[in-house]
Amino acid sequence: xxxxxxxxxxxxxxxxxxxxxxxxxxxxxxxxxxxxxxxxxxxxxxxxxxxxxxxxxxxxxxxxxxxxxxxxxxxxxxxxxxxxxxxxxxxxxxxxxxxxxxxxxxxxxxxxxxxxxxxxxxxxxxxxxxxxxxxxxxxxxxxxxxxxxxxxxxxxxxxxxxxxxxxxxxxxxxxxxxxxxxxxxxxxxxxxxxxxxxxxxxxxxxxxxxxxxxxxxxxxxxxxxxxxxxxxxxxxxxxxxxxxxxxxxxxxxxxxxxxxxxxxxxxxxxxxxxxxxxxxxxxxxxxxxxxxxxxxxxxxxxxxxxxxxxxxxxxxxxxx
Numbered sequence: 260x261x262x263x264x265x266x267x268x269x270x271x272x273x274x275x276x277x278x279x280x281x282x283x284x285x286x287x288x289x290x291x292x293x294x295x296x297x298x299x300x301x302x303x304x305x306x307x308x309x310x311x312x313x314x315x316x317x318x319x320x321x322x323x324x325x326x327x328x329x330x331x332x333x334x335x336x337x338x339x340x341x342x343x344x345x346x347x348x349x350x351x352x353x354x355x356x357x358x359x360x361x362x363x364x365x366x367x368x369x370x371x372x373x374x375x376x377x378x379x380x381x382x383x384x385x386x387x388x389x390x391x392x393x394x395x396x397x398x399x400x401x402x403x404x405x406x407x408x409x410x411x412x413x414x415x416x417x418x419x420x421x422x423x424x425x426x427x428x429x430x431x432x433x434x435x436x437x438x439x440x441x442x443x444x445x446x447x448x449x450x451x452x453x454x455x456x457x458x459x460x461x462x463x464x465x466x467x468x469x470x471x472x473x474x475x476x477x478x479x480x481x482x483x484x485x486x487x488x489x490x491x492x493x494x495x496x497x498x499x500x501x502x503x504x505x506x507x508x509x510x511x512x513x514x515x516x517x518x519x520x521x522x523x524x525x526x527x528x529x530x531x532x533x534x535x536x537x538x539x540x541x542x543x544x545x546x547x548x549x550x551x552x553x554x555x556x557x558x559x560x561x562x563x564x565x566x567x568x569x570x571x572x573x574x575x576x577x578x579x
Contacts, residue, residue, distance in 0.1 A: 264561040265315035277359065279330070279352045282342045286334035287327045287356055291319035296389075296571070297362045299353065300326045301380075303371030303395075305344075306489030308333015308482075312556070316368065316564050321572045325365070327356055329376075331489050339485035341443075345497045346379045353380055357387065366571060368564075370394030370555050371528060372493070374519070375505070381515060382508045391517040392567045392577045394560060395525055395553050396532040398505045404494050406529055407461075408434050414526050415464055422460035425453065435494055442488045450488075451480050457490070458483035464527050467552035509539045518544045518570075518577035520563040522551030544578040 271288040278284050291314075298317055302309045309326040317324050328335040330344045330352065353376075357365065366389045369377035374393040381388045397403060412419035423431050430437040441453035458477040463469070477483045499505060517540070521533040530547060537543050548559035555561060567577035 262556060262558045262561055264558060264565050265312065266318060266565070267315070268311060269314050269319050271314075277327075277352065277356055279348075279355060280343060282337070282340060283330045283352075284336050285328060285330065285352060285356070287325065289360070290314045290324040290326070291317060291322045293323060295321055295323035297323045297325060297360075297365035298568070298571075299357075299365050299367050300324065301353075301367065301369035301373035301376050302326075302329065302332065303369070303373045303397075304332060304486050304489055305329060305372045305376075305493050306332045306339070306486035307372075308335070316555075316561070317568050318572055322366075322568070323362075325356070325360065325362075327353065331485060338481065339488045341488065341492045341496075344489065344492065346376060349376055350380045350383050354384065354387075363387075364389050366390045366392065366577075368392040368568070370564075371397050371553065375399055378505045378512075382505070382511045385512050385515060388512070388515050389575075390571060390577050391512070391515055391519075392564060392571075393517065393519040394555055394564060395521060395528045396519060396536050397528045398503075398532060398536070399493065399497070399499050400502050401498075403528065403532060404435075407527065408494075411464060411526055418460055418463050422456055425456040435491060438487070439491045439495055442484075442491050451484055454484040454487035455480065457487035461486075461490075461527065465552060465554045466557060467522070467524050467550065470554075470556075506535060506539045509536070513540055513542050516576035516578050517542070518546075518567045518579075520546045520548055520560055520567070522548050522553055522557060522560055524551065525553040527553040 269290050271290045274288040276284045308328045331340045367377045375397050426437040462477050521530050537545050546563050551557040551559035570577050
């Protein structure tokens with residue numbers, strides 16, 4: 260089914276590069292209304308980067324739309340680099356970009372890992388957030404990592420068997436460590452093969468029904484390599500301390516108007532994640548889309564996200 264909920268395609272009115280240290284140069288762009296209500300789009304992955312479609316969740320006549328390719332992602336360089344690549348540095352990058360663009364406060368919009376960094380950023384800098392629009396909640400907890408690495412086989416055994424089957428049987432007791440060794444090893448061809456298996460496993464689980472157009476986003480080997488490396492890095496090395504950090508600090512952001520949508524059949528980030536967040540945050544407006552998986556391109560998810568940004572246009576808040 261065609262997705263008619265997006266706004267029409269637009270092109271940036273400004274692009275730039277943000278040097279954040281002696282390693283990373285981050286790509287950013289602005290679209291829509293240069294004098295409009297600022298909104299920051301935070302992509303998922305980590306490592307996926309922003310796409311042209313990501314500009315289309317927002318009314319371009321109202322919003323000043325800012326998109327940032329995070330460290331090691333998309334058009335930022337060097338692609339796939341893990342140096343100083345964590346939530347704290349990303350939050351610092353976001354603040355540096357906000358100051359460079361002379362924005363005092365903005366709406367923050369993020370899905371999947373983008374919801375993770377949206378929550379972390381808002382908890383670090385609540386005074387900078389007008390509102391939050393979240394999708395496919397992911398909080399980097401141990402149970403979420405275990406779900407992705409192992410428990411998905413209860414729903415997608417064929418895909419999981421291919422994912423695990425790439426690894427020799429003797430190493431399958433720790434799939435993350437086995438993939439990490441290959442993704443960060445000196446054998447480039449082996450790293451690309453590992454990345455392909457990782458990416459196919461993830462992307463095939465993102466939509467309720469098979470979607471070749473969406474799956475093609477990771478068809479480029481270098482893109483798959485960057486996403487797989489960064490995801491494995493975050494799974495292995497960027498663990499919140501304590502594990503429930505993003506839930507524990509919800510008190511910091513309960514005053515911020517916020518909306519979250521989650522697909523009922525999201526098997527990448529289980530809907531329990533949304534339930535856990537809303538239990539800790541009674542003011543959070545939530546919708547569980549009954550006919551959707553994980554992707555923001557699922558029509559039911561897109562419809563709810565665009566409705567939320569349209570409520571900002573009308574009332575200043577994404578809430579009902």
